Amino acid sequence: MPVSPDHAETIALQALGWLAGNDELAPVFLGSTGAAAEELRERATDPAFLASVLEFLTMDDAWVVAFCDAAGLGYEMPLRARYALPGAGQVHWT
Template sequence: MKQEQAEVIALQAITFISSEERALHGFLAQSGAGIDDLQSNLTDPAFLAGILDFLLSDESALLVFCEQAEIEPQLIVSARRALPGAENLWDG
């Protein structure tokens, strides 16, 4: 997957997280980010990677997001691999 495709998926995930109160509170607590960071970091690949990291760490949010976006959870892993900081996250 190309980085641009991964960024689009992460932007979809931001929209999802912003609309789901439990996911939003979980992301803010886990990341230390604030509400304003969601909008001000939309073009930061490292921030977008953090969005996908959050989804991958919260299975229930991941599954709801994937169902709503009509994508397979494995696609989130592929997207995360395409963004900065994934070099040592998974083999292969």
């Protein structure tokens, strides 16, 4: 079952909130995206930025499990949500 873009954005916003509240991962996330903590609220309306939140989160299975457990989501949802946001079709594995 595909995830709608609106539902994907909701999941990404949940993930952003979870990351922002995680003292260990927040600085890593900010460093990897180049965003400043002050910018998060403004950038949270950008679907491409929300996609980067999900891309970051899905880099580590332990992060996915921790987030999904906290949010009450199935473990597949962050990746399914990522595919519903801009840029997913541009992923090349070679």
